[in-house]
Amino acid sequence: MFWSRTLALVVFAAPAWGIEGYVISAGVEADNEDATAISLATDIGIAKETWLSAAIASSRIDLPRGISVDTLYADIGIDHWFQPVGVRAGVAYWGDSDVLNSIDYRGSLYWRNDRASIAGNYEFRDFTLELFRGDAVPGRSREFHANGAGLSARIELGSSFDLSLSGMNYDYNVDLGLAVNRPIVDFLSVSRLSMLNSLIDYRARAELGVDVGQRRWSLDYSIWKGEVDGRETQSVTLRFLTPMGHRSDIEFGLGVDHSDDFGSVTLLSVFLYFYG
Secondary structure, eight states: OHHHHHHHHHHHHHHHHTOSEEEEEEEEEEETTSEEEEEEEEEEEEETTEEEEEEEEEEEEEEGGGEEEEEEEEEEEEEEEOSSEEEEEEEEEEEETTTEEEEEEEEEEEEEOSSEEEEEEEEEEEEEEEESOSSSSOOEEEEEEEEEEEEEEEEEOSSSEEEEEEEEEEEESSOOOTTTOGGGGGGOOSOTTOGGGGSEEEEEEEEEEEEETTEEEEEEEEEEEETTTOOEEEEEEEEEEEEEETTEEEEEEEEEEEETTTEEEEEEEEEEEEEO
8 A cells, every 4th residue: 555655646746846757666576485575666867867766675584493584675865977977875774673684875986878887886784683582592782884895887789688797795894604693594595585695795796688679588697605604696587578558567587596505496576667
């Protein structure tokens, strides 16, 4: 109900607000590890080259030993292109206050033209981790932070093909290894929807997109290493985007994540996009 009211507000109030345009997305994801996520996001053009973005999402994952984790995510950002250089900035909150939560601050400096773009990205993450919480043992909080730096790029390979690349590396001010933080092991999972998968050492990603008329296929490959257990996870996702109407699309996704420690998990997703 909240999402439908928000969607209607943006669509019908946009002309009165004098905005340049908008994109709204809403989606649901689920995998065979009993993890689910729903999300709503929007980008609104408040000036010719200035866009505001906002997103809200929630996820739930059932872990071994009867543990369930509910995660909330909220994000707001701004992007301005000075032609050909632009800047982005944003802040996000995510987490479960009983397990792990974070406030993330990010910024990017980028260059782009009609066929290519490249960006330098920075992120500061301020974490609070709750350890040993339970009926028998009192809770204890631990605060720490991480600095992340990376690059991203996108290039048009032709009239119908494009390639996107990105990488991010994080430096933590504490040792999060299992030898130091054994209680964290109960919350680890191969699912990309798991909150603890946000505690990464590095992440690298490549995506190849192909436009076929008004439809689009994309193949995404990514690999990330967990900061807690040093485990590498590889992910492959195939997505298909097709029009639903004059100003709306629907996208279907099928992905597989694999790690040697946890095996494989399959994820399905459906996203709706509305344009104005």
